[in-house]
Amino acid sequence: xxxxxxxxxxxxxxxxxxxxxxxxxxxxxxxxxxxxxxxxxxxxxxxxxxxxxxxxxxxxxxxxxxxxxxxxxxxxxxxxxxxxxxxxxxxxxxxxxxxxxxxxxxxxxxxxx
Amino acid sequence: xxxxxxxxxxxxxxxxxxxxxxxxxxxxxxxxxxxxxxxxxxxxxxxxxxxxxxxxxxxxxxxxxxxxxxxxxxxxxxxxxxxxxxxxxxxxxxxxxxxxxxxxxxxxxxxxxxxxxx
Numbered sequence: 001x002x003x004x005x006x007x008x009x010x011x012x013x014x015x016x017x018x019x020x021x022x023x024x025x026x027x028x029x030x031x032x033x034x035x036x037x038x039x040x041x042x043x044x045x046x047x048x049x050x051x052x053x054x055x056x057x058x059x060x061x062x063x064x065x066x067x068x069x070x071x072x073x074x075x076x077x078x079x080x081x082x083x084x085x086x087x088x089x090x091x092x093x094x095x096x097x098x099x100x101x102x103x104x105x106x107x108x109x110x111x112x113x
Numbered sequence: 114x115x116x117x118x119x120x121x122x123x124x125x126x127x128x129x130x131x132x133x134x135x136x137x138x139x140x141x142x143x144x145x146x147x148x149x150x151x152x153x154x155x156x157x158x159x160x161x162x163x164x165x166x167x168x169x170x171x172x173x174x175x176x177x178x179x180x181x182x183x184x185x186x187x188x189x190x191x192x193x194x195x196x197x198x199x200x201x202x203x204x205x206x207x208x209x210x211x212x213x214x215x216x217x218x219x220x221x222x223x224x225x226x227x228x229x230x231x
Contacts, residue, residue, distance in 0.1 A: 036222070043119075043206050043224040044157075090156065099145050099210050101220060105156045 002027040002093045006104035013081055014112050021076040021107045023065075023091035030096035033074040035065055038088045038106075047089070050074065086111045116140055117209050119223035126197055126230055134192045134226045136207030142187040143209035147220060148180070151204040163190050197230040204228075 005024045013019045025031060032051050036044040048059040055067040065076045074091060091104040116139040126132045136146055145164050149157040161182050163169040169182035179201075181193040190209075194201050204227050208220035 034219075041204075041225070041227065043117075044208075044222040046219065046221075049219065099147075099220070100159065100162065101147075103156045108154075 002029075002031060002095055002102045004091050004093050004102050004104035006091055006107050008107045009105065010108045010110065012110045012112055015083055016080045018079045019077065019081050019085075019109065021089050021091075021109065023074045023076065023104060025072050025074065025091075025093045027072075027093060027095060032094045032096055033065075033067060034092040034094075034101070035059075035063070035074070035076050036090045036092060038090065040087075044090065047076070081109070081111045083111050083113060085109060115211065115219075115221045117143075117207065117221045117223040119205075119207055119226050121226060122224060123227045124229070126228070128198055128230055129196055131193055131195045132197055132228060134194075134205055134207075134228070136190045136192070136209070136223050138188045138209045138211075138221070141209075141211045141221075143190075143211065144187070145210045146184055146190040147208045148182060148190075148192050149206045149208070151206060151225075153204075157206060160192075194228065197228070199230045202228055202230045 003026045034049045035047040037047050038044050048057045050057050050067045058064045063078045088106045090106045092101040094101050118137045120135045148160045151157050160175045161169045161171045163182045163184035165184045165187050171177045184190040204225050206225045208222045
């Protein structure tokens with residue numbers, strides 16, 4: 001079985017500052033890892049994913065995450081945030097070869113002007 | 114590609130009535146569809162997994178007679194909330210996985226349906 005922990009429920013940060021949203025997981029098998037973003041009253045949009053290969057994955061809007069197997073982490077980072085990045089961010093894990101996702105409790109990123 | 118739609122986006126119904134929510138994969142065939150429930154400011158809770166042509170698999174604690182799931186085709190799954198009560202009010206989100214290759218590992222999410230039971 002897998003589990004996901006997002007320790008920070010809310011992260012306020014000023015515009016153009018860097019941000020890191022933390023995600024740790026536990027699993028007895030190989031995993032796939034995902035970050036999703038949710039804007040108010042909308043569904044989830046995939047931000048980036050790690051399936052295999054390079055441990056550093058990037059999204060088209062400047063976010064990146066690094067899979068760290070020894071620390072069982074998949075933290076999300078952005079060097080300079082925008083007001084439009086304000087949203088809820090969910091980390092998810094699935095066991096390799098399965099389709100079920102386990103979601104973390106989410107981190108609300110609030111970018112301040 | 115990989116677009117999932119849900120209908121309706123919002124629905125208000127009276128207590129005791131039933132409401133049906135549709136989830137469609139618009140440009141791919143979905144072997145498996147998932148239904149989630151999201152409480153305000155909370156994470157997504159998986160309710161059930163449905164495969165085309167077979168009975169849905171419900172997560173522990175989810176009443177299968179209350180939340181009826183039908184996966185009639187490779188592009189359509191429906192969730193019917195029967196005899197709805199105010200505590201069923203929530204945001205319901207579906208997702209779908211594609212049939213082949215690496216796409217099987219990724220779930221594509223619908224925009225969600227806001228159900229309010231009065």
